[in-house]
Amino acid sequence: MTESPAHPALWPAPLAPGAVDATVTVPGSKSVTNRGLVLAALSSEPGWLRRPLRSRDTLLMAEALRTMGVGIEETASSSSSGPAGSADSGQQPGGGEAWRIIPAGLHGPATVDVGNAGTVMRFLPPVAALADGPVRFDGDPRSYERPLGGVIDALRALGARIDDDNRGALPLTVFGGGALEGGAVEIDASSSSQFVSALLLSAPRFNQGVEVRHVGAALPSMPHIRMTVDMLRSVGAQVDTPEAGGEPNVWRVTPGALLGRDLVVEPDLSNAQPFLAAALVTGGRVTIPDWPAHTTQPGDALREIFTTMGGSCELTEQGLTLTGSGRIHGIDVDLSEVGELTPGIAAVAALADSPSTLRGVAHLRLHETDRLAALTKELNELGGDVTETADGLHIRPRPLHGGIFHTYEDHRLATAAAIIGLAVEGVEVENVATTAKTLPDFPALWTEMLDPSAAPAQRA
Structure with missing residues (x-):
């Protein structure tokens, strides 16, 4: 593997120090x-x-x-x-x-x-x-x-x-x-x-x-x-x-x-995905303020999907709070209506205690990059066992190791890599700046979520 100094754009994905407990204000949709x-x-x-x-x-x-x-x-x-x-x-x-x-x-x-x-x-x-x-x-x-x-x-x-x-x-x-x-x-x-x-x-x-x-x-x-x-x-x-x-x-x-x-403009619920995933992966708790009670945004499906995978959700006047149980379950799910959530769900599934099948997303081959091929390649290079299907992915969890996670100028590949990095030491994300496509200042928001004391004035 090429040494890090040859990749000046590499971002070391932070390893979670423990259960996350944070409030994260997500920018607009x-x-x-x-x-x-x-x-x-x-x-x-x-x-x-x-x-x-x-x-x-x-x-x-x-x-x-x-x-x-x-x-x-x-x-x-x-x-x-x-x-x-x-x-x-x-x-x-x-x-x-x-x-x-x-x-x-x-x-x-x-x-x-x-x-x-x-x-x-x-x-x-x-x-x-x-x-x-x-x-x-x-x-x-x-x-x-x-x-x-x-x-x-x-x-x-x-x-x-x-x-x-x-x-x-x-x-x-x-x-x-x-x-x-x-x-x-x-x-x-x-x-x-x-x-x-x-x-x-x-x-x-x-x-x-x-x-x-x-x-x-x-x-x-x-x-x-x-x-x-x-x-x-x-x-x-x-x-x-x-x-x-x-x-x-x-x-x-x-x-x-x-x-x-x-x-x-409502908060971007799809961009809330990596932060909610952090609660699931670390067995912690994350609140997203201003989560709408009624919305047409596809990201609202995260409430049901992440509950099935082992979390619990509560929607209050303060926002949506997702609490992890300390365990992540595999899932068999049709994501045809919410395809943009696939990279983040695949990242969580790679850390689960049982296999997952993500279906209905053949169209992701035509997005910012071929997301199905990219997720398969990058997760497998970290030790995963991911297979492309005709319309999705089959993910069999394996012990993962550190390495470079390439993003192909795709913002959702970068946030998926950050999710993996919470539980796997040594994950380096190539070109994390591509997240600016829809989620400005993602690295700072991510770091502050893991260490709320780093920006106390910015916490709800």
Whole structure:
């Protein structure tokens, strides 16, 4: 194995000194922040996003909208004295950072850097089709490999003009005509539910609205589509869905004006996963403040999943508290609706007292990296026994040892490695900075969780 000095980006994952007992304030939801930005940009009046997530993905979304003419003003209340996402950043409703979004006539020419953000590369081409002028989309090398053809083909069917050199992927240019006809369209969104959300978010501004009919294998990550629908309705859109008695796999959005809104962004429940996992792994206790009683975020499934794996959860006015029992049980679970939780669950499963089977997540091969292959390789190189299946992973716990855990520029691989490091000495995480994609300051939050006395003023 290459010696550590040759890897200046290595982060020694802290070994837990004992049972964790901490309160961790998690920054806002990326999924809610980026949907909120798009809807506010398409509204007929200004709106607010309060306690938004400031991460690479959300800052790319905000900057992309600015390049198309949207005004986004960032402010911070007097209660905020620290960076967004830190525990002293004013995490009460109305406190902390706020973004004021001022809609304007969308226009080009513009160039959008999507980074490797699925929400940016998929949600914004429909917005660009409404702009007056060309909008070019480009991003990280990995973004060229991620599925986008469904959005491109659907937009063309709805009247958009797009030049992608017949790649069905980035880079591409959308030649906006100031409006889009819209109407009925079929789409295979089995590789990403974001294909459906992308069309629904902009649909109120299409001349005919939209009727999106999914054709193909089962849709993954349905909670994210429900989140899109709920947020559309909250700004005045009329949406018919399969859950409301409509046709299976068909969503209809009626054209109409969207209202400006004052939205307080929920904590990112998926980003709470590693901290809750710490309670499970160490037999300790972790509280996440402001956990919503009702939410469409997929991360809410952690309550049931981690209870099955040996923890106990209590939701109070103070937030969600997960207490570990000192034992971790294996699990057989279908994660098709909550695929983004797979890396963290795999990490916990590798430390369990019995095997686990994680199913329904074949689509993870098309995420920031091939997450199934990466988890298999990295866990096995630490002594694990992980096998890829057609649609997931089979994990047989084995004694693990230290070593370098590569992240492939994937934020959830990095946090999974940190979970392993709690119980396995000598785990070194390559490029932990990739967590900034959705979870700014993760290393500091992690260290403070393990040693609350390190930042007493930041503890609830």
